[in-house]
Amino acid sequence: MLQILSVIGDKWSILVIGQLRDGTLRFGELHRAVKGISQRMLTLTLRQLERDGLVTRTVHPSVPPRVDYALTELGTTLLDSVVALGHWATAHRQEITTHRRRYDAARRP
Amino acid sequence: MLQILSVIGDKWSILVIGQLRDGTLRFGELHRAVKGISQRMLTLTLRQLERDGLVTRTVHPSVPPRVDYALTELGTTLLDSVVALGHWATAHRQEITTHRRRYDAARRP
DNA sequence: CCGTATCCTCGTCGATACTG
DNA sequence: CAGTATCGACGAGGATACGG
Numbered sequence: 001m002l003q004i005l006s007v008i009g010d011k012w013s014i015l016v017i018g019q020l021r022d023g024t025l026r027f028g029e030l031h032r033a034v035k036g037i038s039q040r041m042l043t044l045t046l047r048q049l050e051r052d053g054l055v056t057r058t059v060h061p062s063v064p065p066r067v068d069y070a071l072t073e074l075g076t077t078l079l080d081s082v083v084a085l086g087h088w089a090t091a092h093r094q095e096i097t098t099h100r101r102r103y104d105a106a107r108r109p
Numbered sequence: 110m111l112q113i114l115s116v117i118g119d120k121w122s123i124l125v126i127g128q129l130r131d132g133t134l135r136f137g138e139l140h141r142a143v144k145g146i147s148q149r150m151l152t153l154t155l156r157q158l159e160r161d162g163l164v165t166r167t168v169h170p171s172v173p174p175r176v177d178y179a180l181t182e183l184g185t186t187l188l189d190s191v192v193a194l195g196h197w198a199t200a201h202r203q204e205i206t207t208h209r210r211r212y213d214a215a216r217r218p
Numbered sequence: 219c220c221g222t223a224t225c226c227t228c229g230t231c232g233a234t235a236c237t238g
Numbered sequence: 239c240a241g242t243a244t245c246g247a248c249g250a251g252g253a254t255a256c257g258g
Binding site: 135136137140148149152168172173174175176 | 219220221222
Binding site: 026027028031039040043059063064065066067 | 239240241242
């Protein structure tokens with residue numbers, strides 16, 4: 001069970017899956033879309049997702065090389081929960097930061 | 110945005126919130142319910158959740174001491190997404206492990 | 219019972235440099 | 239363009255001991 005949570009408990013995984021909701025993206029496009037992720041972590045995250053059967057990796061033997069990533073059917077089923085989390089996060093972001101400030105203010109007089 | 114994902118991107122947070130879905134729990138009860146968590150991490154996780162306004166902490170001044178934790182209204186709204194993730198995880202656990210074995214077998218001949 | 223305080227150890231991640 | 243390799247720093251987190 002903890003093994004499965006590691007799939008979704010990784011923030012990069014969630015963000016990458018979220019980006020793939022509208023269809024196929026290239027490596028570089030993902031790199032630009034997911035702000036703050038390093039090339040290394042993007043590679044590792046995609047490998048992980050591919051290993052778990054959540055995304056497909058398609059290499060086009062061209063020059064320059066082109067690699068496309070897309071959600072599998074299994075990945076799409078997860079997407080619903082992920083977007084729900086995304087909605088929750090954006091909906092309550094302000095509320096949470098307010099709580100944090102209040103909490104910190106109470107403990108640092 | 111990444112700050113908010115840190116709330117749910119932590120596996121302990123997710124597990125703790127999941128345990129609180131049926132109501133109030135004491136510290137020790139949570140400690141036993143969430144398998145594998147250390148006392149230290151449970152404390153830190155609960156402080157984090159309290160700081161974010163997802164959990165209330167109620168100290169009963171008795172001997173021995175008793176501390177109850179419960180979800181706030183905000184925490185309950187998150188619970189829906191969390192249980193959705195939980196359902197997804199249990200529903201596809203087998204499928205994912207199968208993918209993993211297949212992937213590993215293909216790369217380790 | 220419910221913590222806090224230390225210490226110490228792993229793994230994780232970013233930076234950088236280099237290939238096909 | 240899309241990676242792989244290497245390294246070094248950093249912090250999460252377990253173990254332990256102790257306090258209210």
